Amino acid sequence: MMNGTRRTARPIRWAMVGGGCGSQIGYIHRSAALRDRSFDLVAGAFDLDPARGRAFGAELGLAPERCYANHEALFDGEAARADGIEAVSIATPNSTHFAICRAALEHGLHVVCEKPLCFTVAEAEELQRLAHDRGRVVGVTYGYSGYGTIEQARAMVAAGELGEVRLVNLQFAHGFHSAAVEDDNPAIRWRVDPRFAGPSYVLGDLATHPLHLSEVICPDLKVRRLLCARQSFVKSRAPLEDNAVTLMEYENGAFGTVWTSAVNAGAIHSQKVRIVGSRASLEWWDERPNQLSFEVQGEPARVLERGMPYLHPEALAEDHISVGHAEGLFESWANIYGRFAAAMEATDRGDAARLAALRYPDIAAGVEGVRWVENCVRSADAGGTWVDYL
Incomplete structure (x- = not known):
């Protein structure tokens, strides 16, 4: 069980690009990174409006001279300092990820990037x-993958259960x-x-989350070909889809389906992962993330609870609090940020053994999502036809 001790010998000097006032995800990045003191936020370029970004940085307690107008000024300014940043998180609109990530790597920085990593393979x-x-680490914020119940599902599949x-x-x-909410909300408008x-x-914004979870739980499954049909039920969003269905054939003969939607009227989140085997099935639902349904053919269905001693050790390694208390998305993000920090430190020290023992959503996961x-x-643009997975 975690006791809040740092996973690194010292905090990693860290900055953010984006994630400023009004950001949907800025706060969870900071909460996750700072929770166990593996990172220390010392600089940032938080907003397209430099004055607003500096004011936001001041509210966070940063020195004014380390609140920059843009990512170029941030990387150049910090490179000139003996105590400059070692890592940066990118929490900006999708279209900027590639350029900012490339610039960060060229400046020798470790990176945590929002998904999608970029637009093209x-x-x-x-x-x-x-x-x-x-020789830099790139982590991708598939933030649901830090739940202990996901580790339990992975261990059960690996054990043949x-x-x-x-x-x-x-x-x-x-x-x-389900309606054109983006007309009145700039934070949503850019997404469509x-x-x-x-x-x-929705394919890039939503579907890649459960897809990554399935890759964590079933790492041996590889897509052979897929078929996708997508729709724009709110017509002003075309050519981008707000609903999609994808079918997948795996190389070992398994079959997969993905339903992704932002127009499932009345639903809160409805992110679910169900893995069906020849003997039993598992199901995880992000609205009840502390439980994992386990259904063995011919036996009563059971619910596995987070933190219980009957779970696999991997599922207990990153608990933040004793069983019976609910953990949520902030704990999951804190877990993956802790893994990012450990990977960055191991990389800097040349500790190949420690790095090999860590599993986190890395750049390979980001490439696979793209x-x-x-x-x-x-597939969808070809009329919903089967295409070989390239």
């Missing part, structure tokens, strides 16, 4: 090569955008504009 692979050449995996059913289908969001809306979306868009 070519861009993603360029970042992957650059990260490898510079489900038998042979046959079906993977995924969904992330909320209803909050291809200039800023890229080639997809690859999946690119294949889905290719």
Whole structure:
């Protein structure tokens, strides 16, 4: 059980690009990174409006001279300091991720980037090569992957408790955008504009979350081909989709489905992952993340509870509080930020053994998310046809 001790010998000097006043995700980045003191926020470029960004940085307690107008000024200014930043989180609209991430890596910084990592596989692979050449860590904020119940599901699949995996059913289908809410909300508007969001809306914004969870739980499953159909029920969002269904055939013969929607009227989140094996099934729901349903054929269904001693050790390693108390998304994010910090320190020390023992949503996960979306868009734009997974 975690007791709040730092995972690194000292805090990593850290900055943010984006995540300023009004950001949907800035606060959770800071809360997660600072929770166990693995990071120390010392600088930032928080806003497109430099004055507003500086004012926000001052509210966070940062020195005025370390609140910069943009990411270029941030990276150059910090590089000139003996106590400059060592890592940066990118919490900006999708269209900026590639350029900012590339610039950060070129300045020798470790990176935590919001997903999608970028718009194309070519861009993603360029970042992957650059990260490898510079020896830097790139983490991607698939924030749901830090739950202990996800670790439990992974361990159960690995132990053969489900038998042979046959079906993977995924969904992330909320209803909050069932009307054109972006007309009155700038924080949502960019998500449905291809200039800023890229080639997809819900496929990239929502579907890659349960997809990544399925990759964590079933790492041996590889997509062979897929078929995607997407719709724009709020017509002003076209060509971007607000609903999509994807079918996937895996190389071992398993089959997968993904329903992704922002127009599932009345639904809160409805992100679910169900893994069906030849002997038993598992199901996880992000609105009840402390429970994992386990259903063995011919036996009563059971619910596995977070923190209980009957769980696999991997599921207990990052508990923040004793069983019976609910943990949530902030704890999950704190877990992955702790792993990011450990990976960054191990990389800097050349500790290959420690780095190999860590599992976190890395740049390979980011590349795979971009690859999946690119294949889905290719299938949908061809009229919803099967395409080989490239």
